[in-house]
Amino acid sequence: MALASSTRMAARPVPAAKPAARCVVQGRSRVVRARAAASSENLGFKTMRDGVKVAADETLLTPRFYTTDFDEMEQIFSQKMNPNLDMAELDAMLAEFRNDYNQRHFVRNETFKAAAEGITGPTRKIFIEFLERSCTAEFSGFLLYKELGRRLKDVNPCVAEIFMLLSRDEARHAGFINKALSDFNLALDLGFLTKNRKYTFFKPKFIMYATYLSEKIGYWRYISIYRHLQRNPDSQIYPLFEYFENWCQDENRHGDFLGAVLKARPELLKDWEAKLWSRFFCLSVYITMYLNDHQRADFYGSIGLVTKQFNQHVIIETNKSTERLFPAVPDVEHPDFFRRMDYLVELNEKLVAIGKSDMPKPLQTLARLPYIERMVAEIFQIFIMKPKDCGSVDLLSPEQQTQVVY
Amino acid sequence: MAQALCTNAAGTQCRATSSCRRAAAPRVAVPARVQQQQQSSRAAAAPAASRVAGRRAASVVASAVAEQAASQQQAPVTQEWYALVANAEFYCNDPQNESLAEQLRERVRYYKEQNREMDFYLVPNPAWLDAKFPAQGKQVKRPCMALVSTDKQWIIFMKLRLDRVLKIDLAGMSKDEALQAGEALPEFKKLDKWTAPYPMYTPGWWKAFYPPGAN
Numbered sequence: 300m301a302l303a304s305s306t307r308m309a310a311r312p313v314p315a316a317k318p319a320a321r322c323v324v325q326g327r328s329r330v331v332r333a334r335a336a337a338s339s340e341n342l343g344f345k346t347m348r349d350g351v352k353v354a355a356d357e358t359l360l361t362p363r364f365y366t367t368d369f370d371e372m373e374q375i376f377s378q379k380m381n382p383n384l385d386m387a388e389l390d391a392m393l394a395e396f397r398n399d400y401n402q403r404h405f406v407r408n409e410t411f412k413a414a415a416e417g418i419t420g421p422t423r424k425i426f427i428e429f430l431e432r433s434c435t436a437e438f439s440g441f442l443l444y445k446e447l448g449r450r451l452k453d454v455n456p457c458v459a460e461i462f463m464l465l466s467r468d469e470a471r472h473a474g475f476i477n478k479a480l481s482d483f484n485l486a487l488d489l490g491f492l493t494k495n496r497k498y499t500f501f502k503p504k505f506i507m508y509a510t511y512l513s514e515k516i517g518y519w520r521y522i523s524i525y526r527h528l529q530r531n532p533d534s535q536i537y538p539l540f541e542y543f544e545n546w547c548q549d550e551n552r553h554g555d556f557l558g559a560v561l562k563a564r565p566e567l568l569k570d571w572e573a574k575l576w577s578r579f580f581c582l583s584v585y586i587t588m589y590l591n592d593h594q595r596a597d598f599y600g601s602i603g604l605v606t607k608q609f610n611q612h613v614i615i616e617t618n619k620s621t622e623r624l625f626p627a628v629p630d631v632e633h634p635d636f637f638r639r640m641d642y643l644v645e646l647n648e649k650l651v652a653i654g655k656s657d658m659p660k661p662l663q664t665l666a667r668l669p670y671i672e673r674m675v676a677e678i679f680q681i682f683i684m685k686p687k688d689c690g691s692v693d694l695l696s697p698e699q700q701t702q703v704v705y
Numbered sequence: 706m707a708q709a710l711c712t713n714a715a716g717t718q719c720r721a722t723s724s725c726r727r728a729a730a731p732r733v734a735v736p737a738r739v740q741q742q743q744q745s746s747r748a749a750a751a752p753a754a755s756r757v758a759g760r761r762a763a764s765v766v767a768s769a770v771a772e773q774a775a776s777q778q779q780a781p782v783t784q785e786w787y788a789l790v791a792n793a794e795f796y797c798n799d800p801q802n803e804s805l806a807e808q809l810r811e812r813v814r815y816y817k818e819q820n821r822e823m824d825f826y827l828v829p830n831p832a833w834l835d836a837k838f839p840a841q842g843k844q845v846k847r848p849c850m851a852l853v854s855t856d857k858q859w860i861i862f863m864k865l866r867l868d869r870v871l872k873i874d875l876a877g878m879s880k881d882e883a884l885q886a887g888e889a890l891p892e893f894k895k896l897d898k899w900t901a902p903y904p905m906y907t908p909g910w911w912k913a914f915y916p917p918g919a920n
Contacts, residue, residue: 391861400815522804526903548811551804555866562865604902612900619801623868691868705791705845705871 342424344485352485354492355431362436365443366498367506369450375503375564376455386457388559393457395552396464404545405475414537415482425598426537427483434476436517438489440553441469443510461556468549479539504567507560508580511624514554516584516617521547523613527604534603558624558691565694568626577625578686585614585631586643586678593644594651611637622689630687639681646674784824786875786883787860788853789867790834792846796827797911798893800901802867805852806910813914825854827914830887833875841871848890850911853883884916 345353355361378384418426448462473489480486501509525543528535535541561567568577589610592599596606618631630636653666692703796802809825816823831851834842852867853875854860864872875883893908 387861388865391858391865394858395862398815400811403818518804522807523902526803526901530903544807545811548804548807551866555862559865608900608902612902615900616801693864693868701844703844703869705795705849705869 342427344424344427346485347488347491350481350484350486351488352427352431352480354435354487354496355428362432362439363499364439364492364496365506365509366446366500367443367503368500369446372447372503373450373454376451376458378455384455385563388562389457389461389556392552392556392559393461393464396461396556399464399467401468401471401545401549404542405471407475407478408538410538411479411482415479418483418536421597422536422601423483425595425601427480427485428595429598430476430480430483430539431487434473434480434487434489435492436513437469437473437476438487438492440510440513441466441473442493443506444469458560465553465556468553472546472549475542476539479537504564505576505580507557507567508576508625509584511554511557511561512580512584512617512621514550514557515620516588516613518547518551518554519613519616519620520588521550523609523616524602524604527609528602531603536602540602554620561624562691562693568624568690568694573625574627574686574688577621577627578629578682581618581621581625581628582678582682585617585629586640586681589614589640590644590647594647607641622687624691626690627686627688629681630685633684635684636681639677643674643677646670646677650674784855784880785857786853786855786878786880787857788828788831788851788873788875788883789860789864789870790831790841790845790849790851790873791867791870793829793848793850793890794846794893795869796850796852797890797908798896800896800899800905803906805867806906808866809914824856825852825859825914826884826916827851827911828853828884828886828916829890829919831883832885832887833878833882834873837875837878838873841873844871848888850890884919886915886919 347353374380376384378386444462444466448459448466451459451462453459477486477489521543524540525547528540529544567573592606592610599606599609614631618628621628649670650667653663653670656663658666692700695703796805809827812825813823815821828851830848831853834845834849834851851873852860852863852870854863860872864870896905899905
């Protein structure tokens with residue numbers, strides 16, 4: 300087919316729209332098939348079988364699957380080994396999760412399919428990518444929490460049950476997004492992903508910082524989209540977003556629970572090392588999102604958001620949430636902070652452009668080096684900016700607490 | 706705006722049908738089922754927890770936890786009130802805390818679904834602060850507001866969420882005393898710095914959560 304058309308093109312130059320026109324001439328049944336295929340194949344997505352999408356390649360910036368040292372986790376939460384483990388907040392969290400506010404929330408309605416069919420062209424492609432990333436991120440949470448729930452059952456039934464309830468929420472979220480993907484005639488094989496995706500290992504305490512942040516930033520992303528669309532219903536091009544308000548309350552509560560976990564082990568929130576890791580994880584999460592989302596500005600544009608404004612707001616508010624827990628956070632409201640972040644976006648765009656060029660691979664690697672070097676230097680500069688000292692008022696001494704003005 | 710938001714909550718209820726269970730992956734079916742049992746009656750939580758605990762080696766610890774949970778689940782004979790106090794700007798005029806509006810709406814919706822009586826309110830300038838807790842009162846900027854509830858667990862959770870609030874146990878106080886509001890809140894100044902890609906919730910949303918009969 301490709302050969303045939305190129306021969307013809309050599310004989311007589313044809314305008315770009317010609318291949319589509321050719322389908323029409325070839326009869327009605329052919330057109331229908333061509334359109335059905337256009338919904339997935341022509342967007343450049345690979346399918347592993349009919350309607351099941353091959354997961355996107357993993358890069359430094361894609362959502363990851365995490366694993367950890369489960370034996371150490373058991374030790375951390377063992378009430379036998381840690382009789383002083385403060386359970387008050389954890390018990391309160393358990394009661395909150397048992398309420399299951401969203402038990403009846405994730406029910407689809409008939410508007411999904413039609414709305415998905417109305418999303419066409421390049422917007423369709425970026426929509427599918429957005430759904431895939433979100434589904435992978437939610438599912439990643441499900442896997443990790445489920446395993447933690449299973450492993451901690453004997454040493455700490457309360458914490459174990461909470462992890463199970465967290466995985467309940469994440470499974471609902473991932474399943475709901477995967478159904479949305481099927482509106483676009485694609486879905487992810489989550490069972491296949493579970494077995495075949497690479498798992499990133501993090502030590503338990505790092506899992507706690509990282510999941511706290513990803514839940515809180517998840518809340519701020521979802522709620523900012525929701526509130527924007529609530530006030531601008533014309534940009535509401537797909538009903539999934541209407542579910543975000545209740546949905547992201549789950550994320551926010553998950554974050555609170557991981558906060559309670561960290562507070563139950565206050566040594567993770569106190570010394571200079573904790574401060575260093577706090578800043579490190581904040582920056583990793585903020586920079587990853589900033590670079591990722593700026594590469595997908597068209598997606599946010601399609602729902603009427605300006606990526607820069609949306610991202611900066613999400614980072615500022617996530618940082619404010621985090622200030623209530625972490626002993627140090629980056630000073631994101633310092634004018635240099637977003638100036639440097641924007642420079643990282645520029646450098647990253649150069650890297651992406653090199654990747655897309657027709658330069659041979661080894662030359663691409665060489666061409667990337669100077670930009671990578673500048674990015675590393677810039678990230679280091681952001682890291683050494685003066686941080687903000689902060690933390691929960693609960694971790695202050697009683698005298699300090701009486702001096703706090705509320 | 707407050708009205709529009711209420712409609713929204715009702716819309717959520719309309720969508721509710723039993724088919725939601727299918728949305729969850731099969732592997733979470735077990736905790737989900739346990740969850741539903743606990744949902745149907747708050748008291749059912751205790752037997753469910755202890756039944757699970759019975760299977761465990763560390764059953765002593767587990768059933769201690771279960772008993773504790775049971776005692777916390779049962780409504781106390783005399784209602785104790787608990788409060789989280791902070792300056793009113795913190796509750797009403799801070800983009801970080803707009804989630805409180807969502808949370809309280811969610812909880813009102815949930816209470817309706819469960820036929821549970823309201824046990825949480827926002828009390829503007831609570832009368833008891835200076836009258837009964839002068840020392841703590843000095844720590845609080847005015848005007849101020851208190852989130853009060855008889856649900857001790859929930860107040861612990863909300864303290865964890867809000868962090869920068871003063872937790873006060875209103876021991877021995879009657880409902881009327883605990884809910885007695887002082888002066889009405891003034892209009893808040895529009896914030897100079899606004900980074901969000903959306904406007905703020907319409908001021909006054911909090912009045913929907915005032916005790917019945919308050920301003």
